[in-house]
Amino acid sequence: MAQIHPTALVDPKAELDAGVEVGPYTVIGPDVKVGAGTTIAAHVVLEGHTTIGRDNRIFQFGSIGAANQDKKYKGEPTQLVIGDRNTIREFVTLHVGTVQDKAVTRIGNDNWIMAYTHVGHDCVVGDNVTMANNSTLGGHVEIGDWVTIGGLTGIHQFTKVGAHAMLGFQSAVSQDVPPYMLVDGNPLAVRGVNVVGLKRRGFSDARIAAVRKMHKLLYREGRTLDDAKAAIGALAGEMPEAAGDVALMSAFLAAATRGIAR
Structure with a gap:
């Protein structure tokens, strides 16, 4: 009872x-x-x-x-x-x-x-x-698994946050945040990869290396978003141990509706 x-x-x-x-x-x-x-x-x-x-x-x-x-x-x-x-x-x-x-x-x-x-x-x-x-x-709003959202953070309607992302304190989130990323600020900026969170969840060095590579393709090589998507998709063959992570990122980027945080 x-x-x-x-x-x-x-x-x-x-x-x-x-x-x-x-x-x-x-x-x-x-x-x-x-x-x-x-x-x-x-x-x-x-x-x-x-x-x-x-x-x-x-x-x-x-x-x-x-x-x-x-x-x-x-x-x-x-x-x-x-x-x-x-x-x-x-x-x-x-x-x-x-x-x-x-x-x-x-x-x-x-x-x-x-x-x-x-x-x-x-x-x-x-x-x-x-x-x-x-x-x-x-x-x-859609929030993926294992996301951490810092205090006093506001997320705009219809925004998506990918799995394993971390949003820092007092962030203003009005664009989609790809999986695995570490972001903060107002205006929002991508600071890097949520490496600490991934290690805590048992990600292998090889999987973390693949996530770092996806971050580099999206944010560090001056590629267009379409070019970065294609290059990320190709990683599944190059880094098979991270195929699931690549698939997660590719699916998120394909479904993004508000543009991704840059």
Whole structure:
């Protein structure tokens, strides 16, 4: 049975799995589903069509599943879907999607979402993402796996950030950030490769060398973007141990819609 504090207000239609803990004065609406082992602290509001997976930890004063801030939103039954084992700290705001896009805001697994972070409507956040305090995602943003976002960083709507990238403190991100890159500033600039992050994740020297080569092709040889894309694609044959990394970069560059950070 769920353990619900007597001062919490939980709608009878809400679905709380075994082992869920609900703290004092928390409010949970009728269309909320919470998976086993998730703990919800005091003064949290869970509303909207929100589905939360297993073993998440939601700290006090979070606003989860509220109506989004898109002026076109008319109260349609759009969704917020959160995966497993996420840590969601104080005063985080996570909004439902819009019918103009996917109608769902989606957050993956094992993410570390720090205080005052905002994830806007229709965003997609992957797995193992770290978002430091006051990270702000506008609507329709896509964040790849293992991305680190520095505190006070703002990401413009419709922007994509590739896997394993690191965004430095107080960055203004309005163009797509390719995988593996280390960026910061306002205006944003690419500073190099996120080598420390890659080493922490067990990347071999050969894979890191391939990532460095892709960075050089994109940013250090004066190539056009189309020429750099072609040269990066050819690396899969030259450096087969990094074929997956090359494929990830090539797919990202092909899908970039706002131009890439330079």
